[in-house]
Amino acid sequence: MSVSPHVRSPESVARIMWTVVACLLPLLFVSVFIFGIQTLIVTAVSVVSCLLVEAASQKALGRKVTVADGSAVITGLLIAYVIPPGVPYLLPVLGAVMAIYIGKHLLGGLGYNIFNPALLARAFLLATFPVAMTSSWLPPLHGMSIFSRLGRPIDAISTATPLAVLKTQGMAAVSQQFGGAPTIYSTFFLGWRPGSIGETSGLLIVLAGLYLMYRKYITWHIPVSVLAAIALLTWIFGGPDYFGGDPLLAILSGGALLGAFFMANDYVTCPTGKTAQLIYGTGIGALTVLIRLKGGYPEGICYAILLMNPLSSVLDDWFKPRRFAPPLGGAK
Amino acid sequence: MTALLTFPKGGVHPPAAKELTASLAIEVMPVPDELEIILGQHIGAPCTPTVAAKDEVKEGQVIGEVVKGLGVPLHAPVTGVVKGLGQSAHPMRVSVPSLLLATNHEAAPASYSRRDWRQFGKDELLKMVHRAGIIGIGGAGFPSHVKLNPPPDNPVDTLIINGAECEPYITADHRQMLEASAEIVEGAQIILKILGIENCWIGIENNKPDAIAAMGKAARESSGPGRITVAPLKVKYPQGSEKQLIHALTGRKVPAFALPSAVGVVVHNVGTTKAIHDAVALGKPLYEKVLTVSGRGIARPANLLVKVGTRVSDLVAYLGGVKPELAKVVMGGPMMGFAVSTLEVPVTKTTSSVLFLTEDEIDTTPHSPCIRCGWCLEACPMGLEPKEVAIHVEAGRAQDTAKFGVFECFECGCCAYVCPAKRPLVQFIRLAKMKAKK
Numbered sequence: 001m002s003v004s005p006h007v008r009s010p011e012s013v014a015r016i017m018w019t020v021v022a023c024l025l026p027l028l029f030v031s032v033f034i035f036g037i038q039t040l041i042v043t044a045v046s047v048v049s050c051l052l053v054e055a056a057s058q059k060a061l062g063r064k065v066t067v068a069d070g071s072a073v074i075t076g077l078l079i080a081y082v083i084p085p086g087v088p089y090l091l092p093v094l095g096a097v098m099a100i101y102i103g104k105h106l107l108g109g110l111g112y113n114i115f116n117p118a119l120l121a122r123a124f125l126l127a128t129f130p131v132a133m134t135s136s137w138l139p140p141l142h143g144m145s146i147f148s149r150l151g152r153p154i155d156a157i158s159t160a161t162p163l164a165v166l167k168t169q170g171m172a173a174v175s176q177q178f179g180g181a182p183t184i185y186s187t188f189f190l191g192w193r194p195g196s197i198g199e200t201s202g203l204l205i206v207l208a209g210l211y212l213m214y215r216k217y218i219t220w221h222i223p224v225s226v227l228a229a230i231a232l233l234t235w236i237f238g239g240p241d242y243f244g245g246d247p248l249l250a251i252l253s254g255g256a257l258l259g260a261f262f263m264a265n266d267y268v269t270c271p272t273g274k275t276a277q278l279i280y281g282t283g284i285g286a287l288t289v290l291i292r293l294k295g296g297y298p299e300g301i302c303y304a305i306l307l308m309n310p311l312s313s314v315l316d317d318w319f320k321p322r323r324f325a326p327p328l329g330g331a332k
Numbered sequence: 333m334t335a336l337l338t339f340p341k342g343g344v345h346p347p348a349a350k351e352l353t354a355s356l357a358i359e360v361m362p363v364p365d366e367l368e369i370i371l372g373q374h375i376g377a378p379c380t381p382t383v384a385a386k387d388e389v390k391e392g393q394v395i396g397e398v399v400k401g402l403g404v405p406l407h408a409p410v411t412g413v414v415k416g417l418g419q420s421a422h423p424m425r426v427s428v429p430s431l432l433l434a435t436n437h438e439a440a441p442a443s444y445s446r447r448d449w450r451q452f453g454k455d456e457l458l459k460m461v462h463r464a465g466i467i468g469i470g471g472a473g474f475p476s477h478v479k480l481n482p483p484p485d486n487p488v489d490t491l492i493i494n495g496a497e498c499e500p501y502i503t504a505d506h507r508q509m510l511e512a513s514a515e516i517v518e519g520a521q522i523i524l525k526i527l528g529i530e531n532c533w534i535g536i537e538n539n540k541p542d543a544i545a546a547m548g549k550a551a552r553e554s555s556g557p558g559r560i561t562v563a564p565l566k567v568k569y570p571q572g573s574e575k576q577l578i579h580a581l582t583g584r585k586v587p588a589f590a591l592p593s594a595v596g597v598v599v600h601n602v603g604t605t606k607a608i609h610d611a612v613a614l615g616k617p618l619y620e621k622v623l624t625v626s627g628r629g630i631a632r633p634a635n636l637l638v639k640v641g642t643r644v645s646d647l648v649a650y651l652g653g654v655k656p657e658l659a660k661v662v663m664g665g666p667m668m669g670f671a672v673s674t675l676e677v678p679v680t681k682t683t684s685s686v687l688f689l690t691e692d693e694i695d696t697t698p699h700s701p702c703i704r705c706g707w708c709l710e711a712c713p714m715g716l717e718p719k720e721v722a723i724h725v726e727a728g729r730a731q732d733t734a735k736f737g738v739f740e741c742f743e744c745g746c747c748a749y750v751c752p753a754k755r756p757l758v759q760f761i762r763l764a765k766m767k768a769k770k
Contacts, residue, residue, distance in 0.1 A: 002671035003759040005745030006662050006687075007346050007500060008695035011752045013703055066700070111701035111753075272706030272719070323715040323737060324341070324575065325585035328594065 013110075016217055017070030023208035024077045024262065030204060031085065031197040035138040036149045039085045039197050042092055047076030049096030057105035071110055075099050078118035078263065081198030082255060082302065083125060086136035086154045091129055095121035115309045116269045119302050126302075137161050137194040159194045163254045163298035171246075181246075188252035198258035202251075209261035221277040222265035222284075226301075227251050229285020237293060256288065259301035269309045276315035283308045336538055338566035339576035342713035344746045346500050346569055346667065348539060349693075352626045352633045353503045358511055360637045361650055363410055367433040367641030368678040369395070370420050374467040375474045376402030381431055385416040391442040392617050395431060404465045404475050406431075409619040409639035411439035421677050430678065433641065444614040449522055457526045457612055464611030465618045465681075470494060470505075470572075470601030471664065473682040476608065479600070480526045482593035488527055491558075492581055492599045493520050495536040495543065496565055496572030499665025501626045502685045505602045507635045508622055509536065509543035513550035516602050519609030521556035527598060532560040533581045534602075539567045569667060570744040574599050576713055588740045603684070621679060625651055629658030629688035638679055644686055645675040657690040666693075667745040699754040708747035708757060714740050718747035722760035730767035738764045 031039040054072035058065045079095045099117035107113045126133045138149065139159040149157060166174050178184050178193055187193055191200030198205075212218045231247035238245025251257065264270060264284050271280050284304045291300025372378030379396030389395055389408040396406035415432035422428045449457065462477035482488050493516070497505040509516060520532050534551065536544050544564050551560040563581055565571050575586045577599065584595040592599050600608070603622065610616040619640050626633040631652030638647070644661065648654055662669040663677065663686055679686075708718040716737040724733050741761050748757040 002660065002673075003756050003762075004662075004669060004671075004743070005346075005667040005749050005758065006660060006669065006671065006689060006694050007666040007749065008697075008754060009344070009346070009750050009752075011707075011750070012697065012754065013700060013752045016705070016752055069700075109701065111703045267703045267705045270704075272704055272709055321709050321712070321715045321717060322341075323588070323740065324579075324713065325587050327588035328590050 013071075014069045017074055019215060019217060020212065020262070021070055021073050021077065023212060024074070024081070026204045026208065027081065027197060027201060028077070030191060030201050032146055034140050034191055034200055035085045035197075036141055036144075036146045038138065038149060039080070042083070042085055042087065042089065043077060043080035043197065045089045046080040046092035046096060047073055049093045050076035050079070050100050053096045053100040054105075057101045058109075061105055061109075063105070063109060066110070069110070072100060075104070075117045075121075078198070079121045081258060082118060082122045082196050084133060084136035084138075084196055086138050086158055087129075087132050091125055091132060094128070095125050098124040111268055113268055115306055116263055116266050119263060119306050122302050123306060134164075139194050140192045142192075161194045161199070161254070161298065162188070163292065166253075167292075167298040185248055185252060188249070196255070198262075199255055202257045205257040205261055212261075218261070218265050219274070219277075221274050222270060222281040223260040225278045225281025226260040226264050226285045226288075227256065229282045230256055230288055233286060233289040234292075237289065250289070250292075254292075254299035255301045259284070259288075259305060263301075264305050264308075269312060271312045271315045271319075273316050273319045273321060275319040276312075279319070280308055280312065280315055283311070336564055336566040337535075337580045338568050338571060339580050339713060341715060342711050342746060343568040343570065343576075344711050344749050345567070346749060348567075349500045349626070350503050350506070350539070352501065352628075353624050353635055354506060354540075356503075356507070356633070356635050358507045358622055358635045358637050361642070361647070363435050363437070363639055364642055364646040365435055365437075366415070367409055367412075367435065367639055368418065368420050368430050368643060369406065369409065369433060369641040370422065370428050370430045370678060370680055371396055371406065372428055373406065373473065373640070373681045374403055375472065378429070379403065379406045381417065383414045383431070385414055387414045388412070389414060389433065391439070392619065402475060402478065404462055404467055404477070405617075407465055407617040407619045408433065409641055410435045411442075412436045421672070421674050430641075442616075444610075444616040446613055447615065449612045450525075452612075454526050454528065457522065460612050460615075461526075461608055464607070464616070466604065466607050466611055467618070467681055468601060469603045469607060469618070469621065469681050469684070471668070471682055471684060473680075476600070476604060479598055480523060482527075482591075482598065486591075486593040487596060488593055488598050489529055489531060489596045490582060490598075491520065491523055491527060491529065491532040492577060492597055493532065493534040493602055493605050494572055494574070494577055494599055495534055495540075495547065495602045496577060497540070498537060498567075498569045498572040499667055499669075499685075500569075501687055502624045502665055503626075503635055504622045504624045504684050506540050506543050508606055509540070509602055510546050512606050513546040514553070515609045515613075516605050517547065517550040517554045517560060518556075518613060519605035519607075520560055521554060521558050522608055522612050523598070523600060523605065524556070524558035530558050532558050534560060534562045535565050535571075535577050535581055536562060537567045537571055538564045569746065570713060573713065573742060573744060575742075588737075618681060621681060621683060623679065623683055624685040625688070626685065627662075627688035628690045628693055629655050631655060640679060640681055642679045643675070644672065644677050644679070647679075647686060648675060654688055655690070657692075658688050659691045659696075660689045660694050662687040662689060667749065668743060695754060697754045699751075699756060701753065702755060703753055705752060707750040707752065711746040711750045713744065713746060714742070716741055718757040718761065721764050722755055722757050725760045725763050730764045731769065733764040734768045738768055741765075
């Protein structure tokens with residue numbers, strides 16, 4: 001290629017993707033100590049499935065095989081991070097087919113997919129395996145060996161997530177099971193509560209997000225607007241009276257942090273303009289709270305993001321970047 | 333000095349790579365045996381030769397004139413004999429007519445003596461600039477006498493001398509600001525007199541502190557009606573782009589498709605300003621060029637004063653040849669220059685550098701689909717949407733791209749520089765410009 005510019009920045013798609021992978025891995029390591037070796041197995045199944053489905057899809061569709069760019073690894077990690085750690089191993093495999101083959105390659109491949117592939121997989125699994133997807137939550141090990149749960153039937157050990165407890169039994173039950181303020185904040189922030197891998201350590205998610213901001217791979221616009229909307233709307237509408245909700249708990253619960261830092265701002269499916277991103281993030285936050293408080297599911301960020309995904313290009317169309325200077329006499 | 337001046341939106345920071353040549357004084361390269369002088373050196377109508385084969389010409393003599401339309405005359409860079417009309421390889425226009433000149437090495441070089449230009453009026457000065465063949469030699473090649481005579485409905489109050497030199501590798505302007513500070517400042521005084529104004533800024537990127545000091549000293553010592561101020565600029569590409577530079581220094585935004593005179597500003601590059609000085613104060617036409625030959629693929633990088641018409645192959649021979657790692661030869665800067673496929677390309681008045689780049693210095697990764705990261709939107713100094721243009725061109729909808737501002741794009745290359753998918757965004761935009769309707 002001989003067109004200008006002849007020099008290029010050292011950044012590349014693969015470098016971005018593998019950096020995100022590196023940022024996601026600490027959560028996995030921590031989850032092994034919280035829930036046991038199952039999380040590692042589920043994640044490995046998911047990642048390997050995604051890589052295989054990616055290669056097979058690209059071969060089948062006559063495209064260049066690009067499994068080395070790291071994007072299928074991210075999808076694999078994220079699928080594992082948003083499903084219960086105790087699910088049968090078939091689920092991540094099916095999730096990979098849904099995410100990579102249908103959600104990504106049938107829609108045109110990397111860059112053309114409208115919906116976040118990992119979340120599409122989660123929505124699909126929740127619809128097809130409702131029992132496994134809502135009941136395979138593991139309680140924290142609290143000192144037990146990480147191998148202690150291998151081979152044990154899942155219904156003997158499973159438990160409910162805090163948001164599910166909140167939904168069905170109310171705040172008093174949450175305080176009773178997971179501790180009252182301020183212990184509950186630190187418990188949730190560090191990750192010692194039932195949930196998916198991606199719901200464990202808020203601390204690690206925030207650190208990874210800050211690192212990605214430092215590398216200039218992401219900006220604050222989407223994460224902050226998502227979390228601010230969740231906090232604000234939960235504070236107003238989430239309690240017994242107006243302005244009686246717990247905004248901090250809302251952010252630390254469920255997939256809010258993982259969604260805000262790693263899914264809502266997925267390059268391909270989010271808007272590119274900064275104003276558009278703020279509106280998009282606020283929309284995700286608002287829909288999340290709506291689903292949590294009024295909908296049938298305890299957690300709503302997955303659907304909130306999927307609902308906002310197709311609006312990305314519309315928002316970009318509405319909020320164009322400001323030109324350097326308009327032509328004389330206005331009008332373009 | 334508080335915060336350094338710069339333009340507010342977009343821009344990138346490519347590795348400067350100026351250390352290869354920044355400390356090397358300008359050397360006068362020996363004149364090659366044959367020169368190849370392209371007839372269309374400027375924007376406008378190309379020159380028609382005023383000499384025929386076998387004619388003897390003297391250094392500085394007019395050898396081409398523009399018969400009809402915009403343009404400036406062309407001068408013989410050496411004393412010698414016309415060999416005839418030829419065709420030259422051209423990085424953009426493939427093949428263009430040129431004059432071949434055989435150098436007479438025996439002839440004494442032309443000498444020019446200093447004259448008091450302050451005695452001349454505006455019209456006489458403008459004519460001197462025109463007759464000396466001065467064009468914007470920073471790259472654009474626009475005839476300078478036209479820029480110096482802005483339309484009366486756009487009164488100009490500020491002159492900007494562009495010493496930003498924001499393209500990586502190039503140090504030709506840097507060396508001229510060090511070695512010819514007084515001449516450049518005097519050139520600025522001449523331009524101020526022609527424009528009938530007093531206010532002049534010299535904008536220099538802050539990575540050239542020695543040039544800022546030298547030009548500041550020359551400006552303070554300059555006797556002339558003009559107030560000339562040196563302004564250090566933040567190092568950020570494309571700081572030297574006309575619209576970005578004007579905005580940084582004056583806060584004025586040149587409207588889309590308008591000339592700087594629309595906001596009362598005229599901009600000249602330091603090399604052009606030096607050429608205007610030479611034309612007016614010495615009576616010397618423009619037929620020599622200071623350029624940077626650099627990159628890790630040439631045996632000896634250098635800043636050279638060469639005759640217009642010197643071939644790149646002559647530069648290579650003089651500088652000890654190319655290295656085996658050489659991967660690409662670029663005329664102009666690495667951000668906006670053009671790759672050439674042959675070394676038999678002549679230097680023109682607007683050639684500011686010839687770069688010999690190795691595999692390590694360029695990026696040949698094949699491009700992949702857009703992942704909509706939006707980095708190009710952040711990098712674009714004009715607030716355009718390169719990714720959308722490229723996606724539309726790929727989808728066969730180039731004709732619909734005017735709304736993304738393709739005609740406001742000046743092809744600085746920031747978008748393609750940052751693109752992690754290595755998409756040739758500038759090339760997509762060029763294709764869009766050909767298809768889209770204004």
